[in-house]
Amino acid sequence: MSSPAEESPAQIWGRPRLSVEELLAAKGTQPIRSLDDLTADTFSSDEELEEFLAFTHAERHRDSA
DSSP: OOOGGGSSSHHTTTTTOOOHHHHHHHHHHHOSGGGGGGGGOOOHHHHHHHHHHHHHHHHHHGGOO
C-alpha cells in the first residue's frame, strides 16, 4: 500500500487522470483561429456596457475613499 504522499490526486479522488488533449476532445473544443472566436454579445447596448463599467469602477474604489 502506498502512502498518501505517493498517491496522485486521481487515485485519491477515484477518477482517471486525463491529458489536456483528452479533456479538450471530450468537450469538443476547437482551436482559436481569430480574435472573432473570442467575441461575445454580453451587453445589449453601449449604454449597458457603460453602466457596467461605471459600477465596476465604483466598486473597486469604494473602500479607498
